[in-house]
Amino acid sequence: MSGVLACFGQRDLIATMPDRLDVLTGSCIQIPCLFDIPDQNKYTFNSTILTSGVWIKGNPYFGGHPDSVIFNSTEMVNRYQGKITGNMSQKNCTTVVFNVTTNYTNIYFFRIESQPFRATDPDKSVNIVVSDLPSSPILTVSGEVKEGTPVSLNCSAVAPCPEHPPELTWTLPTQFTTENQLQENPDQTKSVLSTVTFTPSYLHHEKNITCTAVYPVGTSNKTAEHNMMLNVSFSPKDTSTSISPADPVLVGSCVNLTCSSTANPPVTNFTWFQISGGKTTQIASGQSYTLNVTVGNGGLYYCEGRNSHGCGKSNEVQLAIKGQGEVIGFAAGTLGAFLLISLISLFVWRRNSRLHDGLERTDSPQGQNSPVGTVCTNQATAGEEPEKPAEDQPEEIQYGDIDFSKLQTKETPAAAQDRVQGQESVYAEVNVTGSRAQEPPLNNLDGLYAQVT
Incomplete structure (x- = not known):
């Protein structure tokens, strides 16, 4: 009768389960399952009565296809070894199937048997896919991977057999911390989530990271991994x-x-x-x-x-x-030589100026600043003619006394030159009346002589 109702589009049972489940050969599989009774049939369902859960392989028809029934919770022996772990009285039909093999791959429908209510949901099935290798984990990044800013990477791997969940490991080019947890997905399936936190550097740009899922199957392990290249800003x-x-x-x-x-x-x-x-x-x-x-x-x-x-x-x-260095060097050398010549010229000019000023100060006019002194000579008596010397009488040298306390010297240019050169000589011109003396030889620079005219 349930099949007839299904043909007319009426659902006597509403089952909720995932669309697809992937499982490893030799492992177990948990099928999340919930059911509900439509309003028109609620009066016929008694939750206090033991209700059997039945799984049908390949089609929703129960009567006339005994080979399609692979599991009945009220039977001691079933084609598939398993058990209903959910509480049927609370409309939870979650089932675990053990020792899955590749020929388990197919679609499955759920049916309940309860007096007086029996029904199958022909519109909902689960596709179970059995393989020898696990599916790859999924890698996601939370936000932009930016240099110097902590970032989290998430790796998720399905756990079709929650009793033996996979173990997740990371391979990163830097130090990191991890956190693993078993979580329930919106479709009631289970998965393992691993979160790694690290601070990226520009050196990590375009470096590979790997998340590896290790599934225990019997006495061995099966692994799957996911590689991703970091894109660091x-x-x-x-x-x-x-x-x-x-x-x-x-x-x-x-x-x-x-x-x-x-x-x-x-x-x-x-x-x-x-x-x-x-x-x-x-x-x-x-x-x-x-x-x-x-x-x-x-x-x-x-x-x-x-x-x-x-x-x-x-x-x-x-x-x-x-060539710029040579030109600069030549110009610097020329400037230096010009400055040196200018300094020498200035020095000579100032030296000559000082010398000229000194000469002007010492070379006064005739009769002014004449040396004053007392000169003692033989003078004639007043009114008498001076005695004329004989023709053959030799000239006598006349000596005079000079009072140096009142003497001011007259410096000639030659004397000034000698003074500049460090030689000290003193000359005096003395006018003596009444006699004419022969000029003594000036051959002693350390002495002082008077020229009498």
Whole structure:
């Protein structure tokens, strides 16, 4: 009668179970199952009466297909070894089947037997797939994997046999912490969830991580794994500047500078700077910078790369201009020589000026500042003619006394020159009346003589 009602689209029993279950050969499988009775049949179902749970393989028909029944909870012997672990009185028909083999792969329908109510849900079945290898775990990432920011990775593996859940292990290029738990999914199936937490670095970008699920089956283990490449976001790293040609270049030649950087996402803006005379100037933008060399282009150059996560500065490179050092050296030498000659000329001019001033101070006009002294000579008596010397009488040398306390010397240019050179000589010109003396020889620089005229 249930089959007839099913043909007319009426459901006497509403079963709830997963659409598909994957299981390993030799392992067990748990089939989550719940059922409900439609309102029109609730008066015929008595939850206090023992209710049998029946699993039918391949089709929903119970009568006339005894080979299709693989399990009946009221039977001691069944084609499939298993048991109903749910409480039927509470409409829980969860069932565990042991020692699954590959020929268990098929669709299955659930039926209840209870006096006076019997019904099968022909519209709901579970597809059981048996394989020799476990399915791969599932890897997910919570949020963006960004450099310096802690991130969590989740690995989930189905647990078709909750009595022997899989063990999850991780392979990461850095230190991490893990947390494992058995959890229930929305369709009532079980799975093992492993969460790993770590702080990524730009060095972890495009590195592989692996989650491995190890399933115990009998006395052996079966494994499955999932690999994933990390996609780490980071600011520009390893930014560098290259110059071509690297050797000193001539004025008027062409030089190409290139900036390179590692970043994720890639660098969107390159900026060029020049350091000259201790001053930094922004000169251009773009990954490459080409210039025709002039004298003012010499100096240090560097670039900066920037993306949405920050910027990175490159090394500094020297742009050397051929011959510029020699020209600068020659100019510096010429300037130094000019300054030296100027200093020497200034020194000589000031020395001569001081010497000229000294001569003007000491060389006064005739009759002024004449040396004053008492000169004793033989004078004639008043009114008498002076005695004339005989023709053959030799001239006598007349000596005079000089009072040096009142004497002021008259310095001649020659005397000034001697004074400058460190020789000390004193000369005096004395006018003596009444006699004419022969000039004594001046052969003693340490003595003092008077010339009598």
